Amino acid sequence: MRARAALPAGGGTAVRYGGWPLLIALALVAGQTLDDYALTVAGTILVYAILGLGINIVVGYAGLLDLGFAAFFAIGAYASGLLTLKLGWDFWATLPVAVAAAAVAGVVIGYPTLRLRSDYLAIVTLGFGEIIRITVVNLEVTGGPNGLTGIPPVTVGGREIVTPGAFFHLALAFFAVVLAATALLARSRLAFAWRAVRADDTAAEAVGVPARRVKLLAYVLGAMTGAVAGPLNAAQLGTVDPSSFTFLTSLMILLVVIIGGMGSRPGVMVGAVVIVGLPEVLRTVQEYRGLFFALLLIAIVLLRPQGVWPYRPRRLRLPARPGPAPEPPAARDTVLEVDGLTRRFGGVTAVDGLALRADAGQVVSVIGPNGAGKTTAFNCVTGMIAPSAGTVVLAGRDVRGLPPHRVAAAGLARTFQSIRLFEEMTVAENVLIGRFARDRALLRPLSRADLDAVRRCLDFVGLLEAADRPAGGLAYGDRRRLEIARALAGDPRVLLLDEPAAGANPTEKRALMGLISRIGALGAAVVLIEHDVALVMSISDRVTVLEHGRTIAVGPPAEIQEDQRVVAAYLGVPDDPETDLVSEVLR
């Protein structure tokens, strides 16, 4: 393990270490040397860069495809323009109202729609963009198709911002502020949650990330950021024209992040230069301008599919030495009590009156043939599906009916039958996401406790050396261990493992058995679904056997091994030579 500093995150590019102030200083110099035409174009580039930083939160970080982002640009512009013209407000006073209006619109449209999958969400956002445009075109107060005209210039320190040079400097100041705000967001725990939700929202929710809230935050914060460009653009032009907020504008804003690089803030700047600047450069070729622009965009997408300046994840800097380990709970209490758990799917009763108890430090297994109802029982306990009847009490608290992230926060972690990792995130980042079950703060940077927990859990499963590798590149056994480390990061009281040995070779199975036994020593109860009966019998304190949803046997492994109903359930034919073979396997 390499020695690492105890800083939460770091990186290696020039932009990361003070490159932005340098670029802004260069822009200031350019502001002194460029002519009025170039300064006007540069001002528009900055407006689009601000829009790009907004949509980058929604699409780049959280992976929510938004085809109507121009709506927030319009809301910002109209809110500011109307307050200035109708109520005589000063530009600066209109700004917070414009941003708040976009936030409200973001909540109103986002709350009901963000449960939709990406393609449906894209259609809804496209519709929202059109609704806003058609509304402002048809309302009298917004000036109809003519929009708003005669918006007074911005005043700064008593000086009117009227020249292209002055506007460029104003836009640069706006850009710097928005950039700093989005940089802070990118360092927060929320940014990690966004990436996890983008990769697999079900898995993120199951390990404690409040996926819907996290998506809504992306939508609203993106809307607020983009809305800043509205008043700025209105002040630049002195007008608000509804034809500036068409579907084409939304596409242009989206292209800023696609061309620049999804999730990359320097990429947004590059994308804005390409999308706004390139057509201006191509003015020299007049009627072929559109054609050349399209060809160049295609070339960029083909040559740089990740964008001109792709997102480069920061490496998590884990502490060089282990931090203090959490105290294991002293009492060997019952931490999970499931009673009468039933789940019906139409005419099929997948789980029928299941009773299950797990004490701290115990390994309790649930076995049964295919279709016996094991996974359905897990899904009911973890809140992924609602049970039809029954109770689930976790550490004395009734968690039935709670969403998975709240069940996880109450102390119940799980793994999945088919492994669900955040493939593009690193091994350490995957474990970090499991930490949300313990600490749900979103808007603060990573803490030392977060990084200590990641280090401890990786060390526990033997993956510390692989901390910086992408999870998608791990071998099968390591993927299983990583899923367990992620589940342990939230210091769970109960860990549900769904067929952890499926697909593992004998060596991997042995390592897994050792690992599961050690989890008990941490003070957590382990509930295991497993088809490998030999593994179950060797590590379990108690075994529950299901068949067709019903519990047919409960007891210590020795009793279960002798139970003829269990043997029959596995083969279906008791007292037959093959049954003896199954009895052998059960032993």
Ligand SMILES: Nc1ncnc2c1ncn2[C@@H]1O[C@H](COP(=O)(O)OP(=O)(O)OP(=O)(O)O)[C@@H](O)[C@H]1O
């Ligand atoms: N969403 C669903 N809709 C309808 N039926 C379902 C659904 N999920 C599970 N079932 C049914 O419930 C029963 C139990 O399935 P479940 O996947 O829980 O069994 P299992 O014991 O986990 O099986 P396996 O060992 O193959 O994973 C099966 O008959 C299955 O077809």
